Amino acid sequence: GQNIDQPTEMTATEGAIVQINCTYQTSGFNGLFWYQQHAGEAPTFLSYNVLDGLEEKGRFSSFLSRSKGYSYLLLKELQMKDSASYLCAVYNSGNTPLVFGKGTRLSVIA
């Protein structure tokens, strides 16, 4: 079976840093995605980690530890527009579809 866990909700202050964690238990792991989804919209791609370590892309960074089955998404200099749901998704093997966690709803407050 597969299990992907993320916190349901988080709140952070504008200008601050927030870390959204994702833990997973899957077979044949090959990579982990993070998606952003604003209310009423489709998910959009943020990052893809295959190897252990930190990938930085502007204000957003994503970290992966394959041995621990753990990833996090780090958002710096939070802006109000970062209020959204953040979805963790695992790519297993072959041509199987992504498996998504339930998402973390982030609220950025002034």
Place this chain on the structure above:
Amino acid sequence: DAGITQSPRHKVTETGTPVTLRCHQTENHRYMYWYRQDPGHGLRLIHYSYGVKDTDKGEVSDGYSVSRSKTEDFLLTLESATSSQTSVYFCAIGGAGLSYEQYFGPGTRLTVT
């Protein structure tokens, strides 16, 4: 943005009626997917296709069927809609190849009364 459209974007239908949702892509991608998204459940895979006439079931396939007669179109059919199928439906493409990234369509909000 990946060229993915869904139709209709909104639909209200009655219990017991058949409903077909359409996903159309202009990217010529081999893989296409249908998900439903509900509060508390996240995105759940209904069916996916890995080529014309090649489809497979996902996690929540009961009550749904799909067809893919052309690369660009992937249809999702609810043979007899039930209130439990009220949801937002997303189509996606991608997920295999160099990047494995999936791109999502804008979604269809379906209400079954």
